[in-house]
Amino acid sequence: MKKVSLLLIIAMLGALLAACSSNSNNGNGGNDPAPSNAGTAEPGASADPVTLKIVYKDEGTANPVSVKFFQELEKALQEDEGLNVKFELVDLAQGSYAENLNLLLLGGTIPDIIYFQGGDQQIADQGLLEDLTPYIEKSTYIKDIILPHNKTRMESYPYLLWIKPLAPxxxxxxxxxxxxxxxxxxxxxxxxxxxxxxxxxxxxxxxxxxxxxxxxxxxxxxxxxxxxxxxxxxxxxxxxxxxxxxxxxxxxxxxxxxxxxxxxxxxxxxxxxxxxxxxxxxxxxxxxxxxxxxxxxxxxxxxxxxxxxxxxxxxxxxxxxxxxxxxxxxxxxxxxxTDVTKESRGLAISSQSPHKDIAFKVFDYLASPKGQELDRLGFENEHYTVKDGQIELNDKYYSEWYARFWEPLEMKSETPLKTPLLGEPGTQSLKAASDYYTEDNxxxxxxxxxxNWDAMNNLYKEYSTDFITGKRNLSEFDAFVEAWYAAGGTDVTKYANENIK
Structure with a gap:
């Protein structure tokens, strides 16, 4: 509890400092409970840009493609939506992304937009992640591209957004x-x-x-x-x-x-x-x-x-x-x-951010036809060319480019595609995923x-690794099971039997 309280205090102090230092022309600072419709006169439409800090696995300042992508996104937001936004990529140390992200947040640096790949629930439990439900309901584009499994997951856990096809x-x-x-x-x-x-x-x-x-x-x-x-x-x-x-x-x-x-x-x-x-x-x-x-x-x-x-x-x-x-x-x-309780990875908006509405406007723009062209197709004359009014993807697109944000099943583009978004292996893998789809309980x-659950999972990892490598004989499996139940498994199993329908 002391660790939780300390993190919450750090977050509140960070939010207070950010609010005090933000530009006065940032309007209401993103404190509305839900965003306004895209394209209206909003914070960020002034001469001074709103800076959005973003931490995202593999999308740091050392990646030139990432840097260019966010620069192009800044230009597109300004030209298409009148939003003057500056992205600041937050770099993490080498190693486990989830662990290093947790250290970043514990240190008091809480970016406006956060990509999680595990470790998000403890942050959400402390009220540090924004409930995205009202934003999605009032969105211009996202509400139309969100997939059925996304909706199910958002109903029980509305903090992570990850609009992608089911992809084991x-x-x-x-x-x-x-x-x-x-x-x-x-x-x-x-x-x-x-x-x-x-x-x-x-x-x-x-x-x-x-x-x-x-x-x-x-x-x-x-x-x-x-x-x-x-x-x-x-x-x-x-x-x-x-x-x-x-x-x-x-x-x-x-x-x-x-x-x-x-x-x-x-x-x-x-x-x-x-x-x-x-x-x-x-x-x-x-x-x-x-x-x-x-x-x-x-x-x-x-x-x-x-x-x-x-x-x-x-x-x-x-x-x-x-x-x-x-x-x-x-x-x-x-x-x-497929686990439909929550997204196992995805993008969140910090509840402490003074620019929550602007951050979601970025999310919503990337679901628009123009936003999808940038996110899904890459850079014109580098990853694709336009010939005879059609987009033709090249080898560099297939070998290098991937969408940083949303990938709905149907891509709506202002310019029609001549070549498919996925090659044969990618298409084959998604078809296989669809053919074998079942929901988890x-x-x-x-x-x-x-x-206790964390301790039980760590116990499993320790024993399973030792069983595989031969450090422990599988005759000890029953001892592992007893230790698992003693570590909290009895209570969780009782809860499961009372709540699984």
Missing amino acids: KTPVIRADWLNAVDSSKALLENPTVDNYYAFFKELVEKKPGGDKPSYALTAAGDIAEINFIFNTAFGLDTTWLKKEDGTYEYSKVSQNEKEKLAFYNKLYSEGLLDPQFITKQWDTKEDAFYKGEAAVITGTAGKIIDLYDGRMKELNGDGANVVVLPPAKGEAQGFGA SFIIPEQFVA
Whole structure:
């Protein structure tokens, strides 16, 4: 509680200082409960710009594309909406984005616009994030592009906005390596866990890349990415599994989980799973894929898969185009159930910001046809050209560009598109995600259980990592389950059984 109170005091002091130092011509300073319609005479339309601080993973001052994007966005807002806005990109140190963001906020620097990739709920619980519901209701464009799963998530958690297609992580491999191993045919026709194992084993033994790959599979930091391939096959298709007696148990303490961890241990002990997956970050994971140190990785369905495809062909030739692999098949098949309780990542507006209405106007503009052209297509004559009244995307667009903000299923552009937004791998991955879509039965953990829940998850990470690497024998799984229930699992499980419908 002391830590919470300290953060709240810091935030309130920061807001007070910002309010005192903001320009007098900023009108009401964004203190209205909801935004006015875009395009009217609002704060930011004066000669002096309103500065919006934004912290966003990978979008810092060291990234020249990011810098140019926000400069172009400033110009577009001025020309199209009469908003005089200056973006200030807040840089974070290397390492875990969620941890470094938390340190930034604890230090009293609370940007106007914040991208979260975890760690947001504790900030929202302290009243430091703005409820976006009234802004969306009065928006000009966002209310028309928001997707059904976004609406469901916003109803229970209205602080993060992330208008993107449903996009689980999907496994990919180079086409030339896929075609080089005999077991690939069986895998594609019937992707059982056993066929995946045979496929991984042949990749390592046959080495289609010459001396490479060293490993069949790698991941960034933990097994969460690998779970997208295998969880459902082991019957781990929801967070809470319904037992024969009709009650629910947490999936990670189930016998299904034990069987999955035994399979992961088999991959690890036989050298099929990269032993450095625990310490890898997203960039070193991708680097291992491009260099042929690992044959298979997972990436977010859609544009990210296209970026993998473009980069792989750039480094290794057109024959190295990326192919999306199916999820493993067993008790069921899929990339895992979709959590509809809240966005797992997204953009928030600080409740302490003196420019909340201006910040949301930026969000709303990026949902407009002109805003979408900038966000989705990149820079004219660099990522696309206009020929005969149509937009033609080029190779640099497919290999480099991604939307920083919104990606509704249908893009409304003032100029028609001649070429599709996604390449074949990106389209294939989104189709697979849609084909296997199911909803999860998870729920937002009540505040009284949050501290215990964090401890329980840390306990799982410790034990599961040790089981996979062989530091602990799986005969100790029951001891882990007992420790999990003792750490708070009994109360949370009781809550789950009382509230899951």
